[in-house]
Amino acid sequence: MPTLTDRAWSPYVAGILIGLLQIPAFMIIETALGASSSYVTVGGLIASWMDPSILHIDYVAKHIAATAKNWWQVAFVGSIAIGALLSMRLSGAKRQAISPIWERALGSASPAKRYAVAFVAGFLMLFGARIADGCTSGHGLSGMAQLAVGSTVAVAAMFTGGIAAALLLLRRI
């Protein structure tokens, strides 16, 4: 029986719990689970403090509007950090500042190099997710469960890009 203090749960227990989150998403918020739109909401809001003209872009105006769906997702994604912290505290796990796999994957122990790669990776992730209109959550978890044709194509592309990059650009971990 899984407990809150376990170091790890079976991927099947965790996967079922994640899938069940579609119930409140669809029933209360009338939306599907997703994560990447919230980056436009938060990023667009911060950018508008420096460049108010960004609000003239409909896409940005639509994403930072004070609607339940927009800000539900910001709260949802931000709180992932709370849940992970809580789980970590309960299991008593300790983590280094950078996962030990990166020294092998990047062939370098330099934190600066890892931070630079992480920044570029984050940029690509969200630039790509916004072109595709969804990420591993919106297209993956929700789109595939809804049998959406475009989402299935997007997920196949994500794994293709991810596998190619991990085999060609990273060293074996």
Place this chain on the structure above:
Amino acid sequence: MSLSIAIIVGILMGTVFGFALEKSRVFEPGIIVGQMQLRNFIMLKVFLTAVATGAVVLAALNGFGIVKLQPKAALYAADIIGGLILGVGIALAGACPGTTLAQIGAGYRDALFTLAGGLVGAVAFSYAQPWFNSTLLANGDGKIIFSDLIGIPYWTGALGLAAVLIVVIALLERWRPWRDEMGHDVDGDMGAVASNRTSPVRMAPAE
């Protein structure tokens, strides 16, 4: 729906999501990079289980007329190009847009840079969005779902997908038991392979 209720619901749901991501270990860079290098299949196990569960849940909710589906429009060029770029980012980040926050919660400092890069990437896309809107995002096939293409009710198709996924997951587990894929620190780090650092025929990294 008032904004404050939506935010409270979001906080509760996000906390559960983060908890499940941490417990499943799928947020670990070692698990995600391991999946993309086809050495570790925890990510696929969590992902397919969550998709199958979502499909069963939505088959019931939609089949009984309680909720409407919210599929995204199919824009194949955008789905493929965007998906490929996103995938490269996931491999190099060792995270996806949601698990980045789990890494921050667990104390990985590099994830703060992933988050910052993500916000800048989302803003960069926003500036370019009017251009994308008239090109890649212009003509789609609409919100098509496989069950409509085949001509069966959604709930039948969704239960069919779930049944197929359960078989795939069972085979995956038989091939690679999940307990063997965790590593001693449950982070997917299986330690350096003997030939790892010294092999002369390994491809040089391109970064």
